[in-house]
Amino acid sequence: xxxxxxxxxxxxxxxxxxxxxxxxxxxxxxxxxxxxxxxxxxxxxxxxxxxxxxxxxxxxxxxxxxxxxxxxxxxxxxxxxxxxxxxxxxxxxxxxxxxxxxxxxxxxxxxxxxxxxxxxxxxxxxxxxxxxxxxxxxxxxxxxxxxxxxxxxxxxxxxxxxxxxxxxxxxxxxxxxxxxxxxxxxxxxxxxxxxxxxxxxxxxxxxxxxxxxxxxxxxxxxxxxxxxxxxxxxxxxxxxxxxxxxxxxxxxxxxxxxxxxxxxxx
Ligand SMILES: C[S@@+](CC[C@H](N)C(=O)[O-])C[C@H]1O[C@@H](n2cnc3c(N)ncnc32)[C@H](O)[C@@H]1O
Numbered sequence: 001x002x003x004x005x006x007x008x009x010x011x012x013x014x015x016x017x018x019x020x021x022x023x024x025x026x027x028x029x030x031x032x033x034x035x036x037x038x039x040x041x042x043x044x045x046x047x048x049x050x051x052x053x054x055x056x057x058x059x060x061x062x063x064x065x066x067x068x069x070x071x072x073x074x075x076x077x078x079x080x081x082x083x084x085x086x087x088x089x090x091x092x093x094x095x096x097x098x099x100x101x102x103x104x105x106x107x108x109x110x111x112x113x114x115x116x117x118x119x120x121x122x123x124x125x126x127x128x129x130x131x132x133x134x135x136x137x138x139x140x141x142x143x144x145x146x147x148x149x150x151x152x153x154x155x156x157x158x159x160x161x162x163x164x165x166x167x168x169x170x171x172x173x174x175x176x177x178x179x180x181x182x183x184x185x186x187x188x189x190x191x192x193x194x195x196x197x198x199x200x201x202x203x204x205x206x207x208x209x210x211x212x213x214x215x216x217x218x219x220x221x222x223x224x225x226x227x228x229x230x231x232x233x234x235x236x237x238x239x240x241x242x243x244x245x246x247x248x249x250x251x252x253x254x255x256x257x258x259x260x261x262x263x264x265x266x
Pocket of ligand 1: 081137
């Protein structure tokens with residue numbers, strides 16, 4: 001039998017992955033049962049100190065972060081995700097918890113084309129959000145660096161100067177096993193023998209109980225350059241384990257990651 005042709009991962013493929021039933025069940029369960037991680041609570045409390053200002057959550061999935069933010073007392077929440085199945089779960093959970101969150105079906109790289117976010121959606125055209133979150137790696141699930149930069153630029157355009165941005169990434173070198181695996185991966189790229197589905201060094205494609213997943217694992221210099229190029233000033237970054245000791249349930253949901261906090265320049 002002929003081998004299937006492995007094609008480079010596209011945004012459409014990533015969207016299909018997140019609309020897959022296995023992913024929908026996984027993120028919906030986390031939104032209903034897991035809520036915020038200890039490290040997320042710390043970083044949110046540190047950077048989002050006004051409970052009344054408008055906040056935007058990108059890549060909200062089934063609503064885990066936004067619904068928990070409402071429970072903490074944040075009053076003006078807008079969220080969006082590009083996977084329709086997850087948006088429906090977020091809308092359902094927000095209604096169930098009586099959380100008045102506006103949830104849109106939108107792509108972070110194409111917000112300027114979306115009726116709710118396009119510059120014309122607002123009479124005075126001024127940026128309307130006072131803070132933004134893109135939690136649990138969503139930004140790094142956008143294939144190609146130029147598209148991640150596009151998303152960062154589009155979020156910056158919606159945020160007022162000084163607005164905080166919080167997001168997470170996975171490090172390539174947080175454990176000896178990761179360091180070994182990336183040394184081998186570097187050799188494969190140097191020899192042109194990398195997985196043909198990957199488009200940039202740092203990309204990873206794997207399958208687990210929540211289906212197929214694409215993610216890009218950046219190095220620190222890459223994120224610092226991307227923030228500087230897209231209207232954001234780096235504020236701080238920390239490995240999760242430096243912030244809090246997480247429960248077994250959180251560690252089962254997500255392995256080690258890095259929290260980044262930036263501020264809208266200007
Ligand atoms: C790992 S999940 C995290 C979901 C949720 N924030 C949570 O913590 O449970 C990443 C999310 O980012 C979303 N995402 C990825 N690329 C996106 C894009 N270009 N625009 C909007 N959402 C995107 C995915 O659909 C998915 O819901």
